[in-house]
Amino acid sequence: MEKDFLQEFINQATKENEAKIARENRKKYFQDLGRKGGLKTKENKKMDKVISIRMTNAEYDILVQNQEKYPLKLSTYIRNVLLEKELKINEFQTDEVLLQYGMYFKKITNLLRNREWNVFENKKEILLRIENLIELIHQYLYSKTQKNE
Structure with a gap:
């Protein structure tokens, strides 16, 4: 009986010890992973x-x-x-200006959709033209990015 109890106690102690070691290894793995960082760093070519x-x-x-x-x-x-x-340094400045124009046109459309601006008879036509203009700006910018790729 004592041998069974002793054997059972040893088996339980080894299982607990293995579980503890496994938890520590898992913890160390994620610590190492955190130290490595998530994204790969770009290779920096040294100018020597x-x-x-x-x-x-x-x-x-x-x-x-x-x-x-x-x-x-x-x-x-x-x-x-x-x-x-x-x-092509100044090329991106024109893109920034176009993006700002697009943002301002979106603000104007939001203002025109407000109830207070119902005095305009051709409000729907103005909104349609502004949305077309915003779409043209986006198409131009996306076509430029696709050309660069």
Whole structure:
């Protein structure tokens, strides 16, 4: 009888110990997963090569004048020009303006739908034209993003 009790006690203790170890391993797994973070980080290409060049003051002034058109550092501008990358910095400013226009047109349609604006006889026509304009803006912006992909 004592052997059965002792054997049962040992079996129960080992099961509890295994369950405890399994809980700890699970906890450690999720801790490690949390440390790794959710999203993959982009590979950062290190720029470890340095090139120095000599130029005249006139050449430098021309370079600085061309660089001032874009909100870039001089080294970034030179790298983009050297590698023949397109400088489309101002392109996104027009997109932001179009998005703001679309937002304002939506606010105008919400105002026109209000009961107080029933004085307009052609309110439905105005709303229809504004909605068409908003749709055109969205189509233009989405077509640009699809071209870039």
